[in-house]
Amino acid sequence: MSDDRLIVGLDLPDAGSAGALVERLGQEVGFYKIGLGLLASGGLDLAERLKRDGRRVFLDMKLFDIGATVTAATRGLVGRIAPDFLTVQGDPHVVRAAVAGRGNAPTRILAISVLTSLDRGDLDEAMMVPGDVETIVLERARRAFAAGADGVVASPQEAAAIRALPEARGKAIVTPGVRPAGAAVGDQKRIATPAEALRAGADHLVIARPIWSVDDPVAAARAILAEIAAA
Secondary structure (H helix, E strand, O other): OOOOOEEEEOOOOOHHHHHHHHHHHHHHOOEEEEEHHHHHHOHHHHHHHHHHOOOEEEEEEEEOOOHHHHHHHHHHHHHHOOOOEEEEEOOHHHHHHHHHHHOOOOOEEEEEOOOOOOOHHHHHHOOOOOOOHHHHHHHHHHHHHHOOOOEEEOOHHHHHHHHOOHHHOOOEEEEOOEOOOOOOOOOOOOOEOHHHHHHOOOOEEEEOHHHHOOOOHHHHHHHHHHHHHHO
């Protein structure tokens, strides 16, 4: 039986290989993330199929544009796929536009805080405001909640501080950058184990490479699900 706290990221080269992984995992996993990497190779069609099959879908589009465009894009994605989660950049004007485009549909709008592949050096290079990463993440989360976001995407290292915000009551915290003990870090910089992330206040864990890159994805998923259950 699947546990929807685990979201498997289908960060694979094409929709065919992503679909094959879904079939291989079978009933072990019921929630999948489809991101920009699959957009040009059948990702939206795969998202539709997953929804028809009764699985949950996290559409990780990280939308960012002028308000009218974000509203139109959100309306189109919700109308076609009805994803359970849809990500947008955490800028308040973007969040408000996505909420308007979502309308009364049950899709939850998640705001991106600071990508888990970034650290303070990366923010300096991008000319972001000074301050430590956690402070910036908390302020972006607070402003996104005020703009109507249903949750945020943040690293597990900031999950506890976000959960402590009064504005975070009833909101979802979704954490990428989750790595089982001994797994390769890859391009992530702010990471934690599944148990650590859940104890910090995360509601959902996005895990991709530690599952799809190994010889036995089913065994890897089961081990992660066991850790989640124990936490």
